[in-house]
Amino acid sequence: MKIFNPLQTVTSLSRNEPKKIGLSPGSLVHVGEQKVERPIFSFIDYTSEEFQLAKDVPFAECLRLKDKASVSWINLDGVHDPSQVEAFGKAFDLHPLALEDILNTGHPPKLEEYDNCVLIITKLFFFDQQTCQIQAEQISLVLTVSNVLTFQEQPGDIFDELRERLKRKSGRIRQRGADYLAYTMIDSVVDSYFHVLEKIGDRLDQLENELISQPSQELLQQIHQMKSQLIFLRKSIWPMREVAAKMLQNESELFDESTTVFLRDLYDHAVQVLDTVESFRETASGLVDLYMSSVSQRMNEVMRVLTVMASIFIPLTFIAGIYGMNFELMPELKWRYGYPMVWGLMVLCAMGLLWFFKRKKWF
Amino acid sequence: MKIFNPLQTVTSLSRNEPKKIGLSPGSLVHVGEQKVERPIFSFIDYTSEEFQLAKDVPFAECLRLKDKASVSWINLDGVHDPSQVEAFGKAFDLHPLALEDILNTGHPPKLEEYDNCVLIITKLFFFDQQTCQIQAEQISLVLTVSNVLTFQEQPGDIFDELRERLKRKSGRIRQRGADYLAYTMIDSVVDSYFHVLEKIGDRLDQLENELISQPSQELLQQIHQMKSQLIFLRKSIWPMREVAAKMLQNESELFDESTTVFLRDLYDHAVQVLDTVESFRETASGLVDLYMSSVSQRMNEVMRVLTVMASIFIPLTFIAGIYGMNFELMPELKWRYGYPMVWGLMVLCAMGLLWFFKRKKWF
Amino acid sequence: MKIFNPLQTVTSLSRNEPKKIGLSPGSLVHVGEQKVERPIFSFIDYTSEEFQLAKDVPFAECLRLKDKASVSWINLDGVHDPSQVEAFGKAFDLHPLALEDILNTGHPPKLEEYDNCVLIITKLFFFDQQTCQIQAEQISLVLTVSNVLTFQEQPGDIFDELRERLKRKSGRIRQRGADYLAYTMIDSVVDSYFHVLEKIGDRLDQLENELISQPSQELLQQIHQMKSQLIFLRKSIWPMREVAAKMLQNESELFDESTTVFLRDLYDHAVQVLDTVESFRETASGLVDLYMSSVSQRMNEVMRVLTVMASIFIPLTFIAGIYGMNFELMPELKWRYGYPMVWGLMVLCAMGLLWFFKRKKWF
Amino acid sequence: MKIFNPLQTVTSLSRNEPKKIGLSPGSLVHVGEQKVERPIFSFIDYTSEEFQLAKDVPFAECLRLKDKASVSWINLDGVHDPSQVEAFGKAFDLHPLALEDILNTGHPPKLEEYDNCVLIITKLFFFDQQTCQIQAEQISLVLTVSNVLTFQEQPGDIFDELRERLKRKSGRIRQRGADYLAYTMIDSVVDSYFHVLEKIGDRLDQLENELISQPSQELLQQIHQMKSQLIFLRKSIWPMREVAAKMLQNESELFDESTTVFLRDLYDHAVQVLDTVESFRETASGLVDLYMSSVSQRMNEVMRVLTVMASIFIPLTFIAGIYGMNFELMPELKWRYGYPMVWGLMVLCAMGLLWFFKRKKWF
Amino acid sequence: MKIFNPLQTVTSLSRNEPKKIGLSPGSLVHVGEQKVERPIFSFIDYTSEEFQLAKDVPFAECLRLKDKASVSWINLDGVHDPSQVEAFGKAFDLHPLALEDILNTGHPPKLEEYDNCVLIITKLFFFDQQTCQIQAEQISLVLTVSNVLTFQEQPGDIFDELRERLKRKSGRIRQRGADYLAYTMIDSVVDSYFHVLEKIGDRLDQLENELISQPSQELLQQIHQMKSQLIFLRKSIWPMREVAAKMLQNESELFDESTTVFLRDLYDHAVQVLDTVESFRETASGLVDLYMSSVSQRMNEVMRVLTVMASIFIPLTFIAGIYGMNFELMPELKWRYGYPMVWGLMVLCAMGLLWFFKRKKWF
Numbered sequence A, B, C, D, E: 001m002k003i004f005n006p007l008q009t010v011t012s013l014s015r016n017e018p019k020k021i022g023l024s025p026g027s028l029v030h031v032g033e034q035k036v037e038r039p040i041f042s043f044i045d046y047t048s049e050e051f052q053l054a055k056d057v058p059f060a061e062c063l064r065l066k067d068k069a070s071v072s073w074i075n076l077d078g079v080h081d082p083s084q085v086e087a088f089g090k091a092f093d094l095h096p097l098a099l100e101d102i103l104n105t106g107h108p109p110k111l112e113e114y115d116n117c118v119l120i121i122t123k124l125f126f127f128d129q130q131t132c133q134i135q136a137e138q139i140s141l142v143l144t145v146s147n148v149l150t151f152q153e154q155p156g157d158i159f160d161e162l163r164e165r166l167k168r169k170s171g172r173i174r175q176r177g178a179d180y181l182a183y184t185m186i187d188s189v190v191d192s193y194f195h196v197l198e199k200i201g202d203r204l205d206q207l208e209n210e211l212i213s214q215p216s217q218e219l220l221q222q223i224h225q226m227k228s229q230l231i232f233l234r235k236s237i238w239p240m241r242e243v244a245a246k247m248l249q250n251e252s253e254l255f256d257e258s259t260t261v262f263l264r265d266l267y268d269h270a271v272q273v274l275d276t277v278e279s280f281r282e283t284a285s286g287l288v289d290l291y292m293s294s295v296s297q298r299m300n301e302v303m304r305v306l307t308v309m310a311s312i313f314i315p316l317t318f319i320a321g322i323y324g325m326n327f328e329l330m331p332e333l334k335w336r337y338g339y340p341m342v343w344g345l346m347v348l349c350a351m352g353l354l355w356f357f358k359r360k361k362w363f
């Protein structure tokens, strides 16, 4: 799984692009890392009455489902092999530009309508609590009249609960078409963002606490990293709102009208996620201010200690220096109480300065 | 009552969401804390002629009011029990997505129209002057043709004055329908925001005064906390404006046309609240600047004291050091007025430096 | 007259609101301070031929003008007595919500159309050069077919020149209707903002000059106060632009079409005022930066003095300390030119350091 | 010529306004400084065949051109005399509000359509490289069917090249109407902004170089001044974009359709100027950051020198102080190699500290 | 090739403009540097059947292609010679304003429709990894019914792969018209931006790493330079989005409808580039914060060392100074264990201070 360092992200995003300048648009080149050994096909096929699930099947078997009236969900884990994706795409009449976007795993989310299908690109995020970094996986979804095709970078996703619901004959989802299946998937993706946000919120709380107890340069780097990740998250989730909005406008065609109220709910959630990301960014900025002032405050303390120590002892040392001079004629040196008097003078002097610093509340 | 730490807010907001990824949309799960022991139903039922108020009644009795032509306000305190809310919702034909939002006490304000009703989610805020934190309670309101259903997290609200008005037969409100009752509730909610803002304004004044007299790291944390809370408030009140705007556009249907002028007034107030929150945020940002410069200024003062002390005494100590040397041939040591002359030199030197620092206005 | 400390403003703005939560909308409660002993009515009544002016008249006499075809300007100084305002309002068929806004002296500017009249709320600002604070007075204006009603918080306004023009039979204003009179008043209000801006501009110039010559914590507080006041001004003047825009759109109804070109001019001026407030805010922000760097620069200077003094004398004192040691065998002490040689060494050492600091341009 | 200190600008802009509160709208009062001794009229009158140029002519002679079919450009240098401008304006049927704007030399650029003419207010800027300040002159232009009237604050402008082109019978401009003449003038004005921007760009480059080599408080003030001037420029040029946009929409009426492509070019240039001003402002803000960090860096250096000097010599002085004590029983004082051993100890100690600081890369 | 220092850019952009104030619009003046010795014409001419490529041909030969039905791509390297460009432009009926823009190599990207052609101005960027500066070259493209004219500042571009594709008879591009050729070029240009962004991303990563290990003033200047370059990039790429949007709207005319899906893809990429530039700018701003805090942290460390050293040795030196005084009556001096006792006192004192500083975690 690719680690999404915001900078490296963009870098790796375009790592293979150089070969592409001047290439024919729609040329199929995989952009990203290979995350799985070989592409694996699996499918679920159902009507309100029947249900069939198959894992790691040959491609030909999937193709058989193409024009069946039942709802078919065909999933491909592993998109690093352009020829495989191209074959799959051609079999299902996908546009070369759609395939190009599916292969570019650094593509921001989008919804694109083609003549015979809708392409929806989404991102799954995982927050690695060890490294405090966000990892991303691109999930591309193609909705046709009766099929949903999904393309994942690697096996493992958040759709297990959904698969359970599909198995149950009684569920609402078994009564409805491919559009409702697609909606449910996008809804699951958006719901999963709340998980990531929860973990980021915990991390921000933790950073704030550490900052107050012990500000360190390292901590600031972690805040900086968190800010960079939030910039990246916002950049990646922002287009999800537009995806939801387009699905909402889109109702008349592939999406059944009865799905509208669900799509509005989806849009709501996308907006809520974005608002939260935005308020996290403001909080992280506030943490930087808090850090800076914390450092200043500590410097102040250091300087106060130095100033108090130096200001008290320097005059005393001067007095001692005076009576360390070797002049032949220094009457005080011969006084009987000269030495205690000097001590008295020093104590007075020190107490005066202490009183002065106390009044200034320097300690 | 839940304490709305902006970060913990979002965290707790999504605390129960994990179970929901891939669940059927509209699955009823309570999000938030349980704040009351058991759900309590109460209602007020009135026409221009009659008035009836009942507290802690069984659910069945409320149901009886559903299709009565009189205006019925049914209130539920406690939304932690999904099955109870679901039963209530089904009895009144509410959409599952509406019930899902009612149970999610971290939902931002919104107005959603369904076929047979309008759902309005609002937030009540309380400013706890002990902890200087904002506490929130979600109040969801469903308006049907002749009924208003309200869902609160716990007993106690800001509608007591309203209940009094409903009792009085002479009041305008008794002459009008459920839409006017709903409007009056939202109006009360928005009016209550002015209370919270007043307290926050007082707190900001107080922080500013403390900042000037004695800047401390702790104070900055409190300003930071205040800023975070204002971010949270803005995020929560911003959608209230849209709620008011939608109510205004909505006039033709459930809201009677004669209510329009009142809705415009409501919109006005929502905008005014938001503008005030915004200007509070700018003020809080100004306080951070003030703090930083206050810290710098204090550091300056500390350094000036150190510099003046050190700069005056270090040369004097040097002079004393000179005549503390043990060279056999140091003619000055033998001069008759050597010692007073050195004193004179020292006084001159100190006065010169004092004059120099005075001219620089360093003390 | 109320002092508009931006924070206290909002506080006092909502000070009486608490009583209002759940009150009937349109309940008349005065929000603000009482600024005059008793409400005073006065009026001017004119046609192109006749002119009549009366001060401190009983309310009944004003009422007589209501349905007269002549243009009547009835002014009320003092809005602290809700019953008085209510009686006045009812006599002239004003909507309860209009009266509520008139009594709320913390209401932002707005234009609201009612069936039979237009309500325009404006603010007059005065810059108190003693305290450098902006004071505000709310002036509410109601335009009916042939009358203009104005509500002021206290006697004294900026309309004296206007009254003079009304007296002169030859002026254009005597030929025109109540709408032109209302326009002229709003125009005078906006023109008066240029006065306030001029004084604020002078104050900013002065702050900048003081900042450069002698930065102090107190000065920063004054800049902070100025920024807060500019935030308040912007918040209060911003809606004036919308008022002007609404008047412009409104031409067909109460405002005669021939007034349009004048309203466009009014809108122009409102925009110009806002742009100036905005650029003042940016300038004030620049002053904060200037202050911070000024403080840093001074700290730099203090540290340079300390460093130069300490770095020069500490090695010299060390040398003196060496020859102040009491070892029995220290050959230098017995050299004939030991003492002058040490002096030479010290002078060399000091000169080397001076050259070093000079090269670094530290003094 | 008035010096446009952004603050003084607004101040002086409204300096004469006080007299105007409540004055009749369209009252003619000059706002600004008198920059020329007496108003001077001059004109150019041409058709494709004929050409006539006259300088310093009596007003009556200009009036003669009013209804001539030829294109007439009448220029007035000096707008400080309201009666003169009023007479001119009345003769050419200008609206009083148009004349008011022409006399107000602090008016932002605008385009206003009247029944019989179009008023365009523009600003000329000059960058005084001595004082590094921007000076402005208002040029107001009135376009009628066959005439262009221009009002300048003082003689001297950027239209000399244009006058040359008008003289040449072959030029395209002689074939076209007054609208093309007006367009050409506005185009020249916008082109002249590139000159000013070039000089400001040079100045910013210079400030950046000085900042790096020798940051000083004075330099920061110059950057601050530059920022203020850019705020002013943006505020003044921003409406020029709208002027260009309005000219573009306006094509159907006074502007001939064949001028459209030229107006689009004009709009392009206005946008380009604004973008450049905006990027200059961001650059200037970056310079403030650079300055602040430069100051911090220098402070760091100063502190490092102090710390290294003090940390090395303070322990050595302590050691010398030890052996300067006068105890009767201090065996070391009597050792044969006591003195050289102490020297050895001191050298070791100093070298240890030097190594420590070296490793920290403090020098 | 011109080095695009953002400031120098604007400066040089307008360097030749001064001559142009008042010049006829459309006057041809080259703005920018001459980058090639003499203008060089080359062309590619193809149908689905035939293909012809010629380099460095006389202008007349190009002209021959003008009205041929085949698709002709005529390229001119070197636009410093206005007369050459004018001759070329006139031969192909280009509008003088189009030619003016082509000659102004500082023109921001734009798409302008003329009666017979479309002008598209684009920028090529190169990131010089030696100087870390972005270099730009303007490529202007004119699309007519069957021809594409390109104007480059110098030989060498990113179209080599495209030329290869054109040679191959089998490619899709050979089947399609001039509009598809133009689209492919713009697509190549936008694709090339990903290269530049990749290199900038690498550079930002590198700057971040250097910043953490060794912050220096020089590094900050490099970050400042990077920020300036990103400001410039954004300013230059922003209009590219509008170019893509205009191409998309434009479909009906010169662009064939079947190209729409490709244009939407192009628009997508332009948005993606802009988002990345924006997030780079935010990252660069974060680096400045990181630098500032890094400097503060180091200062803190320096001050802590100074404070610890001074605070420990200054009291010890004072004690030594006490017993260096020459009073006749100082009993301690005669005590047998006076000297060791003083040592003991000193050690205790030093250890106490060390414990104090340890507890404060100052080392």
Ligand SMILES: [Mg+2]
Pocket (backbone or CB within 6 Å): A020, A022, A023, A024, A025, A026, E187, E191
């Ligand atoms: Mg491509």
Ligand SMILES: [Mg+2]
Pocket (backbone or CB within 6 Å): A009, A010, A013, A106, A107, A108
């Ligand atoms: Mg991306």
Ligand SMILES: [Mg+2]
Pocket (backbone or CB within 6 Å): A137, A152, A153, A154, A155, A156, A157
């Ligand atoms: Mg997966």
Ligand SMILES: [Mg+2]
Pocket (backbone or CB within 6 Å): A187, A188, A190, A191, A265, A266, A269
């Ligand atoms: Mg959901």
Ligand SMILES: [Mg+2]
Pocket (backbone or CB within 6 Å): A005, A006, A007, A225, A228, E208
């Ligand atoms: Mg990073």
Ligand SMILES: [Mg+2]
Pocket (backbone or CB within 6 Å): A265, A268, B097, B100, B101
């Ligand atoms: Mg929902």
Ligand SMILES: [Mg+2]
Pocket (backbone or CB within 6 Å): A187, A191, B020, B023, B024, B025, B026
């Ligand atoms: Mg869900």
Ligand SMILES: [Mg+2]
Pocket (backbone or CB within 6 Å): B009, B010, B013, B106, B107, B108
């Ligand atoms: Mg929330």
Ligand SMILES: [Mg+2]
Pocket (backbone or CB within 6 Å): B137, B152, B153, B154, B155, B156, B157
């Ligand atoms: Mg409650």
Ligand SMILES: [Mg+2]
Pocket (backbone or CB within 6 Å): B187, B188, B190, B191, B265, B266, B269
């Ligand atoms: Mg209200």
Ligand SMILES: [Mg+2]
Pocket (backbone or CB within 6 Å): A208, B005, B006, B007, B225, B228
């Ligand atoms: Mg917090």
Ligand SMILES: [Mg+2]
Pocket (backbone or CB within 6 Å): B265, B268, C097, C100, C101
């Ligand atoms: Mg109101």
Ligand SMILES: [Mg+2]
Pocket (backbone or CB within 6 Å): B187, B191, C020, C023, C024, C025, C026
């Ligand atoms: Mg109310």
Ligand SMILES: [Mg+2]
Pocket (backbone or CB within 6 Å): C009, C010, C013, C106, C107, C108
């Ligand atoms: Mg207010």
Ligand SMILES: [Mg+2]
Pocket (backbone or CB within 6 Å): C137, C152, C153, C154, C155, C156, C157
């Ligand atoms: Mg008054």
Ligand SMILES: [Mg+2]
Pocket (backbone or CB within 6 Å): C187, C188, C190, C191, C265, C266, C269
């Ligand atoms: Mg006016």
